[in-house]
Amino acid sequence: MTITANGKPVEVSGEVSVTRMLEELKISDPLYVTVQLNEELVPRSDFDTVMVQAGAVVEFFYIYGGRHRGGWDRAGPMLILPPEHREAMILHGRQGLPNESCGLIAGEVRGEEKTVRAVYGLTNTDRSAEHFSMDPTEQFRVIKDIRNRGWVLLGNFHSHPATPARPSAEDIRLAFDPSLCYVIISFQRDPPELKSFLIRQGQAEEEAISVPAAPEV
Numbered sequence: 001m002t003i004t005a006n007g008k009p010v011e012v013s014g015e016v017s018v019t020r021m022l023e024e025l026k027i028s029d030p031l032y033v034t035v036q037l038n039e040e041l042v043p044r045s046d047f048d049t050v051m052v053q054a055g056a057v058v059e060f061f062y063i064y065g066g067r068h069r070g071g072w073d074r075a076g077p078m079l080i081l082p083p084e085h086r087e088a089m090i091l092h093g094r095q096g097l098p099n100e101s102c103g104l105i106a107g108e109v110r111g112e113e114k115t116v117r118a119v120y121g122l123t124n125t126d127r128s129a130e131h132f133s134m135d136p137t138e139q140f141r142v143i144k145d146i147r148n149r150g151w152v153l154l155g156n157f158h159s160h161p162a163t164p165a166r167p168s169a170e171d172i173r174l175a176f177d178p179s180l181c182y183v184i185i186s187f188q189r190d191p192p193e194l195k196s197f198l199i200r201q202g203q204a205e206e207e208a209i210s211v212p213a214a215p216e217v
Helices: 018-024 083-096 136-148 169-173
Strands: 002-005 008-011 033-037 040-042 057-062 078-080 102-110 113-122 152-160 181-186 193-200 203-210
Touching: 018 033, 033 136, 040 136, 083 102, 083 113, 083 152, 083 181, 083 193, 102 136, 113 136, 113 152, 136 152, 169 203
Parallel strands: 002 057, 078 113, 078 203, 152 181
Antiparallel strands: 002 008, 033 040, 033 057, 102 113, 102 152, 181 193, 193 203
16 A cells, blocks of 8 residues: 655555564664654554554654665765854753754755755753754754745754763664765863764764855845
């Protein structure tokens, strides 16, 4: 039967559970996937019992901010980060201290350049100084806004309250989408340090960031 998954028509074997659907779509590590079925969030505990029927509209992405590979345009190696968006990420991180903060960034991709057009600060549902999880309802709301504006998801950002601006082992383990950038803001020192990384096959590579000069007033 045919369903719509992440905006594309796909075939599954018949009326199946959410768990079976993810398996047929070859989604790795379903434990870390958030699913919305016909605009209703499906609790992870119900993946085995909630059934997906013909014509269903399904959205899914990894709770760490990445989306199933192929769902988003592939990012280039240069992140253009206007100063107001850089400051927005730092402010969101500062407001969340002493815990980690998190969010998504969106914009446009042209050739080798990704330009940030919006920063979306989200709730860290873990309320922890050492790790984070993004609120799924907020994520879906942001995804809709990104689509409505004609942008693409460029990546996510989170803060490190007391450690350097580099991916931890957990950051690397949970980085499921190699096309996204992973921005880290460290508050270990003042002023905060902000870096972006591409994480592919378990390896983190720092990505160049260009911060254009703010326009004169």
